[in-house]
Amino acid sequence: MFNAIVSADTLRATLDSVSVLVDECKIHLTDEGIEIRAVDPANVGMVDLRLDATAFESYETDGGIIGVNLSRLEEFAGMADAGQLIQLELDEETRKLHVQIDGLEGTLALIDPDSIRQEPDLPDLDLPARVVLEGKDIDRAVTAADMVSDHIALGVETDEEAFYVDAEGDTDDVHFELGRDDLIDLVAGDAHSLFSLDYLKDMNKAIPKDAEIEMELGEEFPVKMHFDIAEGDGTVTYMLAPRIQSD
Amino acid sequence: MFNAIVSADTLRATLDSVSVLVDECKIHLTDEGIEIRAVDPANVGMVDLRLDATAFESYETDGGIIGVNLSRLEEFAGMADAGQLIQLELDEETRKLHVQIDGLEGTLALIDPDSIRQEPDLPDLDLPARVVLEGKDIDRAVTAADMVSDHIALGVETDEEAFYVDAEGDTDDVHFELGRDDLIDLVAGDAHSLFSLDYLKDMNKAIPKDAEIEMELGEEFPVKMHFDIAEGDGTVTYMLAPRIQSD
Amino acid sequence: MFNAIVSADTLRATLDSVSVLVDECKIHLTDEGIEIRAVDPANVGMVDLRLDATAFESYETDGGIIGVNLSRLEEFAGMADAGQLIQLELDEETRKLHVQIDGLEGTLALIDPDSIRQEPDLPDLDLPARVVLEGKDIDRAVTAADMVSDHIALGVETDEEAFYVDAEGDTDDVHFELGRDDLIDLVAGDAHSLFSLDYLKDMNKAIPKDAEIEMELGEEFPVKMHFDIAEGDGTVTYMLAPRIQSD
Incomplete structure (x- = not known):
């Protein structure tokens, strides 16, 4: 059994956070709320x-797991105005999800959860550097890097106590640095x-520009990014595996 | 002889109402005003x-008929700002239409009316159900139906006194219902x-979102939709033929 | 040596004025400021x-010439918000340009000036007619002409003391006239x-809609257009060669 009412904004922020990485996902229904974990087909980007x-x-x-086609459900959620409420109700018999918005009623076929790519375990890394910054700074860094390269280095200058972004293209470079101020x-530590x-651009699409993003970084280690959704009643963690550095 | 001055908004609303169905049309010039009737090439959608x-x-x-390429005339009308006036003047000798907007003067070649598809007779149907609703509700229904299907059912629930829209896709469905309130x-009557x-989407483009739309419906009958333009100094009627229902 | 700080708006207006005609240009660095002259590959449109x-x-x-890829530098300049300052600094050794915007630092490879098309001499023509008009009127004329033709005639009616634009298409024409008022x-003189x-459309993109444009015109002669940028601290001159008139 699953019957819930949620604001369109919250539902959309939730779905968008996952759909930047995968097309389908399992949604775990628990007493405490819903949980989604997914990894992209190349096993590089994960979301929790x-x-x-x-x-x-x-x-x-009363618990359970449903399999969802994210873009279909996003389309349904897109029918609601920003302030409107959306009711989601699971029809156990037909395994369909009823979506109600004002007078509008949609029925969405669910996907067999067993047919969806297995959920990843997000490793519990002890990363030496920790940076908290605004979403719009990540946007700025990603946009700048995108002008010159398809790779991006994230790191921390322990001496100068600064977080930096480096992108090196064939002829042009970009360097973006944010000091402690x-x-x-900032918890400085060896990190590069x-x-x-491409992955960071996708994740950036779902990162709210005005949110606080907590980044955990290491030396040739994955980066983790945490942020709140639903005014703190939800959290998203992205993890992105590093590329092997070529010299 | 034809010489008229009209606001850009009114001319554009007029042309748009027709151009969603056809590329060319005949404009009847009479003492009372202008009249346009047209049917799409497949004989499915009509406008009056x-x-x-x-x-x-x-x-x-002093009367007459002119043949017009709608997109060309719309382009000329598009040169005017929202509040501006457009002067239309027929040059009888050259069979061209002079379009004047402030200092700008365009000359538009007319089309021989005899070369334009014959105008339809809009049948005088006595349809059992009548619904008056806001244009934005049609927009909402059409947008929702478009997510799941390329057909749409319009009908009236006589028991519950409600107008409904149904769209059934291969896996997902949409149902939109508006009660008397x-x-x-609403004049309830058997209608489905x-x-x-596709046709309804085209018509929807020209239906003002804030206008009252009067819909007449029947059981496997065409739907008629009436609305005002030019603050009541003009009316548009669309008629759309039904598809044969497959079971 | 070159080290300068300029507002994003000014830098963008400068680059856009040139990039509508060419992809690369030489920038002359002098005590008085910077100078750019360029001609398009077909030798039809020039900018000074x-x-x-x-x-x-x-x-x-301390003077010199640098060769710049305009779209790359525009991309870097595009990273700044409207009010922000951009610092440009030449690295003499690497022949690269450092671009700094707040915490963001880009390094842009310059182009060997000798590899860039030679700069044109803008002939010092004594054109008989002179028209000063608002940029938005040029926009209006160009947009209207574009509906019917790919040529445009510019001229002055000496009797009626009016500037006019004529565009003749296969079936439709456009005429735009602005009187002395x-x-x-207006300095009337024989001009057509x-x-x-295409060239005028490109130049129009860079012409500020709210600026005063001074046009110099003659009889089958090039047109010159002058306007200010940077609130009068800079000027742009376009010169466009005429087409041979076919009868």
Whole structure:
């Protein structure tokens, strides 16, 4: 059983955070809320999302897992205006999801969860550097890097206490640096890793520009990025595997 | 002889209402105003438009018919700002239309009316159900139906006194219902017909979102939709033939 | 040596004025400011631009010429918000240009000036007619002409004291006329020349809609257009060669 009412904004932020990486996902329905974990087909980018029951106007479930085509559900959610409420109700018999918005009622076929790519385990890394910055700074770094390269290095200057982004193209380079004063928080530590820009661009699409993003970084290690959705009643963690650095 | 001045907004609303169905049309010039009737090449969608002489700033004609390439005339009308006036003047000798907007003067070649597809007779149907609703509700229904199907059923629930829209896709469905309270007016009667969504999407483009639309419906019958343009000094009627329902 | 700080708006207006005609250009660095002259590959459209040292927040150079890929530098300049400052600094050794915007630092490879098409001499023509008009009127004329033709005639009616634009298509024509009252200034004189609309459309993209444009015209002669950028601390001159008139 699953019957919940949620604001269009919250539902869309939730779905968008996952759909930048995968087309389909499993949604775990628990007493505490919903949980989604997914990894892209190349096993490079992962997402771990939790949306608490408190993020919903009303929330009832006796547990279970449903498989969802994200772009279809996003289309349905897109029918609602920003302030509107969306009711989601699982029809156990037909394995369809009823989506209600005002007078509008959609029925969405669910996907057999067993047919969806297995969920990843997000490794519990102890990364030496920690940076907290605004989403718009990630946007700025990613956009600048994209002008010159398809790779991006993220790192921390331990001496100068600064977070930096480096992108080296064939002829042109970009370097973006945020000192302690430009950052919300910084725990300096050895960190420098190279990433595929395509993944970071996709994740950047779902990162709210006005949110605080907590980044964990290491030396040729994955980067983790955490941010809140639903005014703190939900969290998203992205993890992106590094590329092997070529010299 | 034809010499008229009309606001850019009114001319554009008039032309757009017809151009969603056909590329060329005949414009009847009469003492009372202009009239356009047209049917799409497949004989499925029809439009009947009347723009009264009172909708014009000034209007003079001794009658006649002119043939117009709608997209060309729309381009010329598009040169005017929203509040500006457009003067239309027929040059009888060259069979060209002079279009004047402020200092700008365009000359538009007319089309021989005899070369334009014959005008349809809009049958005088006595349809059992009548629904009056806002244009934005048609937009909402059409957009929702378009997510799942290329057909759309329009009907009236006589018991519940509600207008409904149904679209059934291969896996997903949409149902949109407006009760008596959500409608401006309702005359309940047996009505359920299936239509091609493409036509309704085209008509929807020209239907003002904030206008009252009067819909007449029947059981496997065409739908008629009436609305005003030019603040009531003009009316548009669309008629759309039903598709044969497959079971 | 070259080290300058300039507002993003000014730099962008400067680059856009030139990039509508060419992909690469030489920038002359002088005590008085920067100068750019360029001609398109077909030798039809020319630009002559001057941006005074006073247009910069700070400006230092000991002279020289740098070769620039305009779209790359425009991309870098595009990273700045409208009000932001951009620092440009030449690295003499690497022949690269450092571009700094807030924490963001880009390095742009310059082009060997000798590999860039030779700069044109803008002939010092004594054209008989002079028209001063608003940029938005040029936009209006070009947009209207574009509906019917790929050529455009610019001329002056000496009797009626009016500037006119004529475009003749296969079936439709456009005529746009601005009398003395619609113009900021007019020195009437024999003038009528035909131009390729493509070039004028490109130049129109860079002409500020709210600026005063001074046009010099003759009888089958090039047209010159002058306008200010950087609030008068810079000027742009376009010159466009006429097409041979076919009868």
